[in-house]
Amino acid sequence: xxxxxxxxxxxxxxxxxxxxxxxxxxxxxxxVPFASREMPMPYGWGTGGVQVTAACLxxxxxxxxxxxxxxxxxxxxxxxxxxxRTAGVETTEHTAEATLIQTRHRIPETPLTEAQILVYQVPIxxxxxxxxxxxxxxxxxxxxxxxxxxHVKLYEDIARHGAIATAYAYPxxxxxxxxxxxxxxxxxxxxxxxxxxxxxxxxxxREQRIYALPPYTTVVSLDFEDHPFAPTKAxxxxxxxxxxxxxxxxxxxxxxxxxxxxxxxxDFCASRRTATGEPADA
Amino acid sequence: MYVAVKGGERAIDNAHxxxxxxxxxxxxxxxxxxxxxxxxxxxxVNRVMAEGSLYDPDLAALAIKQARGDLIEAIFLIxxxxxxxxxxxxxxxxxxxxxxxxxxxxATFKDAPGGQVLGPTFDYTHRLLDFKLLAEGEAPVAPTAxxxxxxxxxxxxxxxxxxxxxxxxxxxxxxxxxxxxxxxLPADRALRxxxxxxxxxxxxxxxxxxxxxxYARNHAFVGELRIGTCSVEMEIPELGFAVEIGxxxxxxxxxxxxxxxxxxxxxxxxRGYGLxxxxxxxxxxxxxxxxxxxxxxxxxxDDSGAPAQDEEFVLMHADNIQATxxxxxxxxxxxxxxxxxxxxVRKLRASAADALREAAE
Numbered sequence: 295x296x297x298x299x300x301x302x303x304x305x306x307x308x309x310x311x312x313x314x315x316x317x318x319x320x321x322x323x324x325x326v327p328f329a330s331r332e333m334p335m336p337y338g339w340g341t342g343g344v345q346v347t348a349a350c351l352x353x354x355x356x357x358x359x360x361x362x363x364x365x366x367x368x369x370x371x372x373x374x375x376x377x378x379r380t381a382g383v384e385t386t387e388h389t390a391e392a393t394l395i396q397t398r399h400r401i402p403e404t405p406l407t408e409a410q411i412l413v414y415q416v417p418i419x420x421x422x423x424x425x426x427x428x429x430x431x432x433x434x435x436x437x438x439x440x441x442x443x444x445h446v447k448l449y450e451d452i453a454r455h456g457a458i459a460t461a462y463a464y465p466x467x468x469x470x471x472x473x474x475x476x477x478x479x480x481x482x483x484x485x486x487x488x489x490x491x492x493x494x495x496x497x498x499x500r501e502q503r504i505y506a507l508p509p510y511t512t513v514v515s516l517d518f519e520d521h522p523f524a525p526t527k528a529x530x531x532x533x534x535x536x537x538x539x540x541x542x543x544x545x546x547x548x549x550x551x552x553x554x555x556x557x558x559x560x561d562f563c564a565s566r567r568t569a570t571g572e573p574a575d576a
Numbered sequence: 577m578y579v580a581v582k583g584g585e586r587a588i589d590n591a592h593x594x595x596x597x598x599x600x601x602x603x604x605x606x607x608x609x610x611x612x613x614x615x616x617x618x619x620x621v622n623r624v625m626a627e628g629s630l631y632d633p634d635l636a637a638l639a640i641k642q643a644r645g646d647l648i649e650a651i652f653l654i655x656x657x658x659x660x661x662x663x664x665x666x667x668x669x670x671x672x673x674x675x676x677x678x679x680x681x682x683a684t685f686k687d688a689p690g691g692q693v694l695g696p697t698f699d700y701t702h703r704l705l706d707f708k709l710l711a712e713g714e715a716p717v718a719p720t721a722x723x724x725x726x727x728x729x730x731x732x733x734x735x736x737x738x739x740x741x742x743x744x745x746x747x748x749x750x751x752x753x754x755x756x757x758x759x760x761l762p763a764d765r766a767l768r769x770x771x772x773x774x775x776x777x778x779x780x781x782x783x784x785x786x787x788x789x790x791y792a793r794n795h796a797f798v799g800e801l802r803i804g805t806c807s808v809e810m811e812i813p814e815l816g817f818a819v820e821i822g823x824x825x826x827x828x829x830x831x832x833x834x835x836x837x838x839x840x841x842x843x844x845x846x847r848g849y850g851l852x853x854x855x856x857x858x859x860x861x862x863x864x865x866x867x868x869x870x871x872x873x874x875x876x877x878d879d880s881g882a883p884a885q886d887e888e889f890v891l892m893h894a895d896n897i898q899a900t901x902x903x904x905x906x907x908x909x910x911x912x913x914x915x916x917x918x919x920x921v922r923k924l925r926a927s928a929a930d931a932l933r934e935a936a937e
Contacts (some may be wrong), residue, residue, distance in 0.1 A: 298660065327758035333653040337901030339908065362912045369908050371584040380822050399912045417902070428888055455924050456931075461916035480916035491717055498899045502758040526919055542919065543911050 301348040302380040307331055311349035311504070314494060323468030325419050325503040333499065340373055340398060342497030343415035346504065347377065347396045350411055350495070356384045358392035363400035363558035367411045387561050401483040403540045403562040406492035412479040416498035419505065421475040422442045441473050444516065451480045452521055456555060473516070474506065481515065482525040483529065488513035514557035530555040535566040588924050599644045613637035616742045622854025623647055627896065628654030629755070629774045631824055631853050648896050654854045655897055668809045668818055672828045672851070673730055674722070677804035684797050684832055690728035695803060713829055731800040732830050732847065741832060741845040761888055768891060770871055773852050775894030783884045784862035792869045792882035793835035796848060803827045827852050829860040833868050846875055880921060
């Protein structure tokens, strides 16, 4: 029971996933069906990302795993441990040192490089799913580039709320063709999707889909001329490192409902404190 | 001063240790052996084998023990193990007509060759708690009879001979494999049956029940329900012939459903089919009803909009491992997306308040 292959998946499965990845890279933003395997962690907990990571890892890779921007959230710890055990690769918490980063819900603040792969865990890969529940229908809509429903939804948001009422998993258009779900990252992160030097891979295990953004792909967040897309964050600076341009978590600190705002990207925050001479674990 | 939350790793290790201790329960009570679970919790073992899609009573019993009796968790353990196993090949189709039946009943004919055999069923037990079991009494020895030598024919074959029931289309095409290829919709019947046989018993039960209450009613009679063992044969290329490699207990349910026909085509009964690992008859009957409901299109029936007729709805939601994973994932941290919604709602509220103020001025 201990002799699993490198990075757990058997070689045929990895080959099957790599083929799907190649197709995904060739058609940016298109959802490629793949024969997702049952993993030893639950569906919905990153099985798609884990399979993509397993298919991409080499023994020389340095792996970083984050959830909500943080390396030490429970599920990030669990996935990192999984690859430590099954692949024996080196791991890091530093974005700049990693060659492969698996993430859930965030893009690191530190700009990525051509030497890096970012793997996203995706719960619902279909951006049209909550407008049209049927897969048979949504695949047809993508094939015909029939995205009217999405624009109507965004318009109705504006009519009802005065603004587009989508704050995360904000839909994007890839190279002027496919509308894509960027996974539930806050829309603050959307601009980082476009023209990224890093290869971005998206894995949805339960839904059996893989999609990709090759390096330097143009990714545009959907909007209207008179209601342009605007990335937003809490209107504060980080209470720990003072950064005023990073995405912030809101933490309730006392019984009276007092709040503080801190960087969601824990490595970014710690590196800034180290740079200013403060102990990182203060 | 707020300190960023650390220590996820230690928390996980401690939680696992706590879990292991809880699993064992009171150490003063003797520990359950896997063999005890396999022999005395047979129907739980059967469910885990069926929905785990792996016929191995020992591993299923181990999974039940490890999962503290949570059957979906046990099924998950089996699935995750199963996916790592190499494929040596495929067996020949199992011949359920050659089944050594332990139980075989028909609701459509009072008697037929092979007879009505009740077998080890709860059906006519009165559901009264048996307090004798508290005292761990020995089980009574059941009377035995000589096993039947001849094959037990399928009841629907008798209808088939008279052309009274639709003929199943024969095919030697290799069916698609749900576990090796992504599910593509629309699915053919072979793929649907694969999905149903490993689908969640409770989900199928609910769907099947809904058809009985009028949501795509298809008037099912249990033509035959049989439970017993079948041999599994595999073609060995080096030998050039098939050899028996093992035996499975299976439950098969064939339903005889509402007839169809036109002025030119004579009326004929239609079929639903259920086949499940182990003694799992609730599941097999439910499967047959749902199979029949999903066949509305090929049988030229109306889409009444019932859930059980909706292939995508049924197949995409029948798998309890997918369902429980996604359901329970909402326990995971969602600070980041929730934060973005907090900001949005605050902004929307602020602009609504501004609009109200302006209107008042």
